[in-house]
Amino acid sequence: MAKSKAFSIYLLKEGYDAANALREDHALDDDIGAQGLPEGATLFVLDSDPRPPWWKSYFNVEKNLTQVNKGALVFLPVGGRCFALSFGHVAHNLIDSSYEYDFGLRVTLNSLDPHKLKSTDTLDPGAAKRQRTQLPIESELTLFDFDRDSTILRSLTGKVRDEHKELFRHATGGSNLRISTDVEADRLATLCEKLLDLYQSEEYKAAFPDIQNIMPVRDPAQIEALNGRLLAAFRARNPDLNLTVPEIINYSDNLYAAFAGAGRSLVYDDVYIGRYYEYLDEHGIDLNALGVEDLRRHVLVLTDEEGNSRDRYSIFKSLVFDTTLEDAQGETFHLCEGNWYRIDDTYIARLSAYLDPLCADSDLPPYDHPSEGEYNAAVGAGDAAIACLDTKNISPDGQSAVEPCDLLAVRDGVAAFYHVKVSTLSAQLSHLFNQGVNAIELMRLEPQAVDKLEALIREVLADGDADAMVTLVRDRKxxxxxxxxxxxxxxxxxxxxxxxxxISLMRGMKALQLMDVPGRVIFIADQVVAAEGRKKKRKKKDVPDEV
Structure with missing residues (x-):
């Protein structure tokens, strides 16, 4: 029986082959003789010089120790397309945009037995959360806590169906396909032909129905068209285009914002796209002359109060935008963290049908404060019947802190737990929704959490108001x-x-529904007057032209 060999296989996009798929600065050698290559294949080899490992000098090891990196890329034309077979750590020499991002995933979906899955890699775009789940036994996708409504499947591992076992028995697929097979070199073209058929098949929709309500856009022409819509909105200063920090940040750190890429920036106390427009206008930048590459090159900089840089994010990665294309009827496209996603309009309609009835008129005062904490404190101070519980903790002793809510009030005969957020950033709001669900769940599961909440209420409210609120909380109203x-x-x-x-809100509301807890969303009017940008404080040493 022939020994199986490990392969990492990429499918290049149309128009790419050995001549144009490698980075210009690659260090691979193509002047290598190889008698066993498949017909039409091209070989590139990594053959680095021996060098000592870093820990040799670190520990002052006297013995002569060296290590080398070896690897190879084989480009194999098949069926009008070109495959890249990677051996060793050399795949990074491929141009990022040269290969199909979903090749491995599509092949695994079409070849794996849906009852014999072993591992999943998923992405929750709303919270920017990446997660790998592995089970000790072969299982179905539902046992991996995969949420078809909100999660993108990035990679899948499992056993293949019987009809494909003569080629390979196990597969892991993401951007590339990782398999072990005993196929000899002269049959690699045949193997790749079958992989191409599996990639182009849509049979997976029967075994994995509704596998992705959200799908990354992979068609370069479509991406180009979407970027064109983005630029049109940007140049028109479309109010539906937003600029956000593309990760969860702690606003209590007194962070400020600045920009880089077109010259020195003022320091601002908030992040929104109007500030970026001000920055460009200040430097006389013509919006019509800016392209996507300029948006990728320009940077949103988070700073401290003195303007010292802390974190930097590409403007393009920081933009959030929804749009449609004329030739893609029934689909909406969403830009998030620099990536475009395709969403079926029926799914968006389903989201609206579920969430819109849960949106209510605000019964809290407008926001005109420097921070969430000051707003919550002011609302609590302005109404003796409202308890401000911002930053309070009700978790049992020894457990991670859990805040019950920001504000607690009696409304319509129930205890209303208000969770307030000054943000429309997906990651921030996903955290907010999870916070609300987790607090209620803790109170349902841990009597000590309810006891702690009662103590907090009685610290803040007068006896009569406290008694009424505690009664509602203990009666689970x-x-x-x-x-x-x-x-x-x-x-x-x-x-x-x-x-x-x-998507995160719908998931949270459904979780509350399971606990028989009604949920609402209110939009609190933001009446804060934006402060003018100010110059960065100069230090004695030379200051660079940009932040």
């Missing part, structure tokens, strides 16, 4: 209200939220 501070018109209802925030 509760409601969760997510208060989102925004300048958007409340009439927009759920459409005021980014797509992935709507």
């Amino acid at each position: 509760c409601r969760i209200v997510f208060g989102i501070v925004t300048r958007k018109d409340p009439a927009g209802r759920s459409l005021n939220l980014p797509l992935f925030s709507r």
Whole structure:
């Protein structure tokens, strides 16, 4: 029986082959003789010089120790396309845009036995959360806690169906396909032909129905068209285009914002696209002359109060935008963290149908404060019947802190737990929604959490108000209200939220529904007057032209 060999296989996009798929600065050698290559194949080899490992000098090892990196890329034309077979750590020499991002995943979906899965890699775009789940036994996809409504499947591992076992028995697929096979070199072209057929097949929809309501866009022409729509919106200063920090940040750190790429920037106390327009206008930049590469080159910089840089993000990666294309009827496209996603309009309609009835008029005062904490404190101080519980903790001793809510009030005969967020960033809102669900779940599961909440209520409210509220809490007559501070018109209802925030909200509301807890969303009017940008404080040493 022939020994199986490990292969990592990429499918190049149309128009790419050995002549144009490698990075210009690659260090691979193509002047290598090889008698066993498949017909038409091209070989590139990594043959680095021996060098000592870093820990040899670190520990002052006297023995002569060296190590080398070896690897190879074989380009194999098959069926009008070209495959790249990677051996060793050399795949990074391929141009990122040269291969199909979903080749391995599509092949695994079409070849794996849906009852014999072993591992999944998933992405929750709303929270930017990446997760790998492995089970000790072969299982179905549902046992991996895969949420078809909100999660993107990035990689899948399992056993293949019987009809494919003569080629390979196990497969892992993401951008590339990783398999072990006993196929000899003269049959690699045949193997790749079958892999190409599996990639082009849609049989997976029967075994994995509704596998992805959200799918990354992979067609270069479509991406180009979408980038064109983005540029048109940017140049027109479309109010539906937003600029956000593409990860969860701690606003209590007193972070400020600046920009780089077109010259020195003022330092601002908030992040929104109007500031970026101000920055460009200040430097006389013609918006019509800016392209996608300029947006990738320009940077959103988070700074401290003195303007010292902390984190940097590409402007393109920081943009959030929804749009449509004329030749893609029934689909909406969403830009998030620099990637375009395709969403079926029926799914978006389903989101709106579920969420819009949960949006209510705000019963909290407008927001006109420097921070969420000051707003919550002011609301609590302005109404003796409202308990401000911001930053309080109800978790049992020895467990991670859990905040019950920001504000607690009696509304319509129930205890209303308000969770307030000054943000429409997907990651921030996903955290907000999870916070609301987790607090209620903790109170349902841990009596000590309810005892702690009662103590907090009695510390803040007068006896009569406290007694009434405690009674409602202990009788489980509760409601969760997510208060989102925004300048958007409340009439927009759920459409005021980014797509992935709507998905996270629906998931959270359904979790509350299972606990028989009503949920609402209110939009709190943001009446803060934006402060003018100020110059970065200069230090004695030379200051660079840009942040």
